Each structure stands twice: as C-alpha cells, then as structure tokens.
C-alpha cells in the first residue's frame with residue numbers, strides 16, 4: 491500500500507468497438523491519480539481526459555459504487571476485481587497501487603459472457619440461470635407471521651452467507667474453466683436451505699444445472715479460484731451442497 | 747432411463763463419473779502398492795505373492811476387466827471435460843494470475859492424467875504383456891530396473907501420479923458432495939499424505955531393485 495498522495499500509472503486497457511470487433515489492448519497514461527480514489531474513479535479521470543481529446547471513452551459497467559449491486563468488475567492484472575480479497579472493483583482503492591505501476595485491464599472472459607464494448611460484458615446468462623430456478627413460487631395471500639416457521643440460527647446464517655452473492659460474475663471470470671458453479675451453488679443453497687425454497691429444490695437444482703451447461707459455462711474442477719476471488723467470499727461448500735442437491739434430485743426424486 | 751442419461755450427462759454428472767472412477771483407482775493403488783511391497787521380502791517371497799495372486803484365476807480377469815472399464819470411463823470423461831473447459835473460454839486473458847486457489851495438482855490434472863495414460867500403456871507392455879513362460883515375474887522386474895532409463899521413467903511417473911492424486915482425492919470428495927467444516931481439512935490432509943505415500947512407496951521400488 492502506498493502512502494503517496496498521488497500516483498502516475500500506465501494503463502493497458504482492452505478496447506473493443508463491439509461484439510464482432512476483434513479488440514486489442516491500448517496504452518493510456520493515468521496521471522496524478524489521488525490514492526483516495528476508487529479504481530472506477532481512476533477510470534472516470536482517464537475517460538474525462540479521453541473525452542477532452544475527442545476520443546471514445548472506455549466503456550465499463552458500474553452502478554452503486556458501494557459494493558452491493560454487482561454491476562462493476564474487470565480483470566485487473568489477471569485478478570478479477572483486482573488484487574484485494576473480498577473487494578469489488580468499485581471498492582478497490584488506488585492506494586493499493588504504486589507510482590509507476592502498469593495495470594492491465596481486461597473484461598470478464600467466458601463463452602457465456604460476450605463482450606458488448608471494451609470492458610462491458612453481457613451477463614444476461616446469469617438472468618437466464620435465475621429464470622431457470624433461482625426463485626420461489628409464492629402464492630399470493632396474507633403474509634404469515636415470521637415466527638411461525640422456525641429456522642435454526644445456524645441454517646439461517648448459511649442461507650444468508652449464500653445470499654450475499656451479488657451476481658457480479660467474478661467467479662466465472664476467475665475460474666480457469668469459466669464455470670458458473672459458485673454462482674449457481676449460491677442461489678441453489680440459499681433457497682434449498684430454507685423451508686420456503688425446499689418444495690421446489692429438486693426441480694431447481696436440475697433445471698439450473700442443465701441451463702448452466704446449455705449456456706456454455708465450463709465444468710468445475712475444484713480449482714477454488716472462485717472462492718478466493720469472490721468479492722462476497724462465498725464458500726465452495728456451497729458447490730458441494732449443489733452437487734448433493736443435484737444428485738438427490740437426479741437419482742432420488744421423481745422430478746424429471 | 748432418460749433420467750439417468752440426463753443426470754450423468756450434465757457437467758456435475760460427468761464430474762461424478764470422474765470422482766467415482768478416480769476413487770476406485772485410489773483404492774487400486776493401495777492394493778497394488780501393498781502387493782508390490784512384498785518385493786522387499788526378496789525374490790521368493792515376491793514370486794510367492796505373484797503366484798498366490800494368479801491362483802485366483804478368473805477373479806483376476808474380472809478385476810482386470812473392471813479396471814479397464816473404469817479407465818475407459820475416467821479417460822474419456824476427462825477428455826470431454828478438458829475440451830469442454832477449453833471451449834468455455836474461447837478468448838484467453840492476456841495476464842493470468844492465480845488468486846491462490848489453484849495448486850500444482852489442480853492446475854495440471856488433464857496433463858498429468860494424459861501422461862499417466864501413456865505411462866500405464868508403457869507399464870502394461872513392460873510387465874503385463876511380457877514373456878511369462880520363461881522367466882519369473884521377479885526376473886522381469888529385476889531385468890527392467892537394472893536399466894537406468896527404466897528406473898528414471900518409473901520415478902518420474904510416480905511423481906506425476908502423486909501430483910494427480912494430491913488434488914484428485916480431495917476433489918473427488920468435494921465432487922460427490924462430501925464437504926463439512928469438521929472433516930474437509932482432514933480429507934485435504936489425508937489427500938496430500940496419500941499422494942506422498944503412493945509416490946514414495948512405488949517410487950522407491952525401482953531404486954531398491956536397481957541397487958541390489
């Protein structure tokens with residue numbers, strides 16, 4: 491971590507005009523970057539400069555900028571969301587870089603995530619996965635009293651940890667196989683652990699796993715890079731749970 | 747039977763095949779190693795073990811057939827998974843950096859696996875398909891390991907097996923869903939210990955034979 495107030499950086503940024511363009515890395519100077527800035531604010535500064543020069547600013551995704559929405563994310567020097575543990579790109583501060591550093595910035599790379607432009611990728615494959623089973627069907631009616639379904643604290647905690655997933659796609663980006671297992675396992679776990687999700691657990695596990703394969707995500711080989719890179723530090727114990735849920739559904743339930 | 751192919755055919759189903767066949771191989775390695783260790787008992791002791799083993803006759807043929815089937819499943823499924831995974835990321839990163847999750851074992855599974863396949867074929871031609879009429883099994887082994895080249899190949903192969911299994915054992919448990927905060931660290935430890943024991947246990951036999 492640097493204690494300097496400002497730093498100068500060389501950026502190598504993936505520029506790609508559109509999904510069909512081949513794209514390449516381009517070099518930019520980021521000068522007098524305050525170390526209190528976030529990574530996205532640093533990109534804002536560079537974009538302002540590019541705009542003044544009449545050039546096309548770098549496209550990148552972002553929304554909340556407080557680490558909760560899951561919109562931001564690029565691969566920074568080979569690391570999804572950059573080098574800090576449990577941090578989204580918007581929460582990564584420039585004090586973690588040093589004066590004179592070269593930073594290579596690339597989009598998430600996966601067959602299932604097509605580049606829209608520059609660093610912005612199409613993650614609608616995750617929406618398709620959620621539509622395949624990442625929900626509970628609730629019949630409308632009066633809401634029941636919260637306390638009438640007892641849930642052990644330990645179970646509630648596990649479900650809550652899984653529910654911390656913000657769907658940013660870093661797990662896919664970091665996985666050497668571009669597998670979406672951590673994402674799917676977080677969604678399946680969150681719902682399978684709770685009574686409200688249990689009735690549809692078998693259907694959900696089968697449907698989400700089949701959809702995951704159809705979308706072109708890779709196969710998990712337990713490399714555990716996803717867990718190490720997840721900004722919400724979702725555990726791979728969820729992947730083991732997904733496997734159990736899937737085998738239960740595939741071999742022992744009557745769901746087709 | 748659609749339910750079966752639909753379940754086995756998915757990515758998790760294929761992983762299950764890898765895990766079950768892989769664990770069976772780990773079991774085979776244990777039995778094979780225990781058998782091979784009889785070589786430290788000398789020529790007669792070893793040949794007696796071999797004769798005893800062959801006295802099971804048809805049972806041995808069945809075991810060989812089972813192993814061959816498991817191998818075919820493990821290798822074919824592994825190959826399908828490997829190419830599927832390459833295909834899942836058509837555009838590679840310019841900079842690749844691990845976040846600390848991968849190990850030597852995990853990042854080389856398909857390569858160590860393929861090298862093992864070559865080794866297993868080599869190994870079978872060395873010993874299994876060798877002339878068993880005019881020489882004892884001990885003689886076959888002793889003749890092979892009198893040559894530096896064979897000793898070297900076998901030691902390298904055992905290091906490769908150890909690397910494959912160092913990830914494989916733990917990974918198979920995770921794949922079948924056996925993950926628990928109380929036991930997973932133990933399984934990981936046992937996996938490493940197992941691979942060291944397998945590597946050293948098999949790897950020292952060629953050295954021992956070479957030096958006698």
Ligand code: HEM
Pocket residue numbers: 709710711712761762764765766767768769771772775820821824825827828855856857858859860861862863866910911913914915917918919921922
């Ligand atoms: C004595 C021989 C072998 C043993 C004991 C063994 C053991 C294992 C085990 C326990 C796994 C882990 C399964 C899992 O992750 O769920 C595995 C995975 C794997 N094996 Fe083997 N294996 C052997 C031979 C081979 C051969 C000959 C090949 C290949 C050509 C091979 C290729 C692979 C591949 C590619 C994987 C990774 C699959 C994945 O992680 O998705 N293995 N092996």
Ligand code: FES
Pocket residue numbers: 551552553554555556557558559560561562563578579580581
């Ligand atoms: S912009 Fe919302 S998590 Fe980073």
